[in-house]
Amino acid sequence: MTVIVRELRPDAPADIEGFVRARHLALPYVHFSPASVLHGLTLSHPGAHARKLVAVADGEVVGTAQVGLVHDSPEPGQGTLNVYVDPAHTGRGAGALLVRVAEEHLAAHGATKLFTWVLDEPGNRAFAERRGYRAGRSAYFLRLDLAGAALPPPQDPPRGVEVRTAADFADDPRPLFELDAEAGSDEPGDVAVEFTDYEAWVDEYWRHPHLNADLTSVAVADGRPVAFSVAHTDGAGRYGTGMTGTARAHRGRGLAKLVKTHSLHRARAAGYTEAYTGNDAGNGPMLAINRWLGYEICATEVRYVRDIG
Structure with missing residues (x-):
């Protein structure tokens, strides 16, 4: 299985639907819809240098990343990247490739500190720590x-x-x-x-x-x-x-x-x-x-x- 990472195409319904599907499978506690994904793409602030990325394998979206600078913070150089991969496709390189592309993009636009949310599961935490990330605060999803x-x-x-x-x-x-x-x-x-x-x-x-x-x-x-x-x-x-x-x-x-x-x-x-x-x-x-x-x-x-x- 060959995985590629590219920009989400807002004019491609299959991309939007794939982004929503993969995100819901990886993070079922937060609701995304095609409308909300397009809303975020349309309204991103120029200073955020925001991107939505998809990892694609055999024509199917298997992972997603939301990437950008925190443009409305008084402290410059802070970037965020939140990466989620369809649980059926983890361990095949999609997450690593999404992180690499996201980090390169943020560094190119002046980021000096990167923040990401990681579900508190051993595999996810080990993935982040292997890439030089250190754990901080925690948060809960409640139902x-x-x-x-x-x-x-x-x-x-x-x-x-x-x-x-x-x-x-x-x-x-x-x-x-x-x-x-x-x-x-x-x-x-x-x-x-x-x-x-x-x-x-x-x-x-x-x-x-x-x-x-x-x-x-x-x-x-x-x-x-x-x-x-x-x-x-x-x-x-x-x-x-x-x-x-x-x-x-x-x-x-x-x-x-x-x-x-x-x-x-x-x-x-x-x-x-x-x-x-x-x-x-x-x-x-x-x-x-x-x-x-x-x-x-x-x-x-x-x-x-x-x-x-």
Whole structure:
């Protein structure tokens, strides 16, 4: 079996479908669709030098890589590469070739530090460590059986707070951008990012093909959003949390729990049967909320980093 690595061709349906299929087989906890893959290709920032790569064997896409610089970080030279191979095709060189092409591309565009997520399985970790990557923080994928779980009942909001949806901000989502920028800057992580470009945020996040504004819950106080839980859906029973966050001045009031609970109840009423979310292992408060809601850890991934000259 000869494996080649090349750019994903956005005008080739077989490439897009192969990318989605291989990614789902390797990482079933995150939903990808042809629309979301094309969305990412179309909107990549020029400074990110982003590429989507495919490993092809006998005409079939067997592996994928998402590659780019973190253009919105205050620290230059940070690159990311996330490589996934169809489990039926591991051990045949596809992953190694994807990593090599990705690293060469990032180095050519000034990357000095490379970050990648690796599923916490012995073979995957050994693969990364053989290539000079060292392990860092961990994160969890969690799943909730929305159809069968006994969700805690929706809570009444604190005095002065009301629960609305992102659809209520359709005419002017800037307040949600400002909340996302503040809450996101405090998320645990290895790479600091700064949301400063409103129009880019609208294109990438507000217009994301999986965003469900009707199921995205927003806590509002004094006319401003102060907490939110972003809902992504696939239209076929699957719900995912894109982000849950609270403005600094309103933390400690249970608002993250409030908005996520309301969103999950609306999702179940709308017919969604399973929910997924991600959680940094060091984010104890959010992990406690997810466990209280009934989520169970279904997989762990480890952040690996490598310095390059």
